[in-house]
Every structure is written in structure tokens, then in C-alpha cells.
Amino acid sequence: xxxxxxxxxxxxxxxxxxxxxxxxxxxxxxxxxxxxxxxxxxxxxxxxxxxxxxxxxxxxxxxxxxxxxxxxxxxxxxxxxxxxxxxxxxxxxxxxxxxxxxxxxxxxxxxxxxxxxxxxxxx
Numbered sequence: 001x002x003x004x005x006x007x008x009x010x011x012x013x014x015x016x017x018x019x020x021x022x023x024x025x026x027x028x029x030x031x032x033x034x035x036x037x038x039x040x041x042x043x044x045x046x047x048x049x050x051x052x053x054x055x056x057x058x059x060x061x062x063x064x065x066x067x068x069x070x071x072x073x074x075x076x077x078x079x080x081x082x083x084x085x086x087x088x089x090x091x092x093x094x095x096x097x098x099x100x101x102x103x104x105x106x107x108x109x110x111x112x113x114x115x116x117x118x119x120x121x122x123x
Contacts, residue, residue: 001026002024002027002098002111003024003026003112004022004096004113005022005023005024005114006021006094006114006115006116007021007023007117008020008021008117009117009118009119009120010118010119010120011122012086012119012120012122013122014087014088014121014122015086016086016121017083017084018083019081019082019083020080020083020094020096020117020119021078021079022036022078022079022080022081022096022114023076024096026112029053029100030054031053031100032054032101033050033051033052033101033104034050034051034097034098035048035049035051035096035097035099035104035110036068036070036079036095036096037094037096037107037110038090038093038095038119040091043092045107048060048064048068048081048094049061049064049068049081050104051079052102059103059105063089067084067085068083068084070082086119086121087121088121088122089121091120092118093116094116094117094118094119095113095114096113096114097110097114098110098111099111
């Protein structure tokens with residue numbers, strides 16, 4: 001059974017930075033992928049970025065490329081999302097998620113989810 005728990009959200013001014021963490025537990029396959037999604041009120045849950053467990057390769061949404069970075073610390077079983085140059089439109093509930101078979105871009109492709117952490121960017 002995989003469990004995920006996000007932390008690190010908060011209120012930040014535009015142009016600032018935040019680092020989100022996702023603590024995970026359970027058995028991970030070499031084909032596994034992890035991802036960060038976000039959902040603003042009244043909008044769909046969209047992919048922020050994802051990382052392949054076996055290769056470490058990453059994919060990002062165009063809206064966050066160059067500003068957000070996904071990384072992991074396997075010794076601490078933690079996934080990170082470093083967010084720089086934050087904009088008010090980045091305001092959302094951020095989730096980490098994982099799926100067993102490769103990278104996916106749609107939320108319904110993911111098997112396990114954390115509870116989410118709120119990020120609010122003021123202008």
C-alpha cells in the first residue's frame with residue numbers, strides 16, 4: 001500500500017518561492033512515476049510535472065517550465081517541488097501522486113494521491 005503526504009504550502013507574494021514536499025511510503029516499482037498536480041477552484045486538476053522513478057527524467061507543464069523543479073531524495077523517501085518566481089495564477093491546491101506504469105499526464109491515470117497542500121500567491 002502506497003501512502004503520500006504533502007507539506008510545505010502557504011501564502012507567498014508574487015515573485016517568491018516555496019518548496020513542497022511529499023513523503024511517501026510503500027513498495028515502488030522500477031516502472032513507477034510520481035507527479036505533482038494542482039487544482040484551482042472551479043478548474044480541473046492539471047499536471048504540474050512528473051518524474052520517472054527509474055531514470056529520474058522529468059516532464060513539466062509549459063506554464064511552469066523554467067520556474068518549477070521536481071526532485072527526490074530516496075534516502076528520505078521524499079519528493080520535492082521547488083517553485084520559484086511564483087505568480088498569482090499558481091494559486092491552487094497541490095497534490096502529489098504516483099502511478100505504477102510510466103509517466104502520465106492526466107490525473108485519472110494515477111493510482112495513489114496525497115491529501116494536498118494549499119499554495120496561495122498574492123499579487
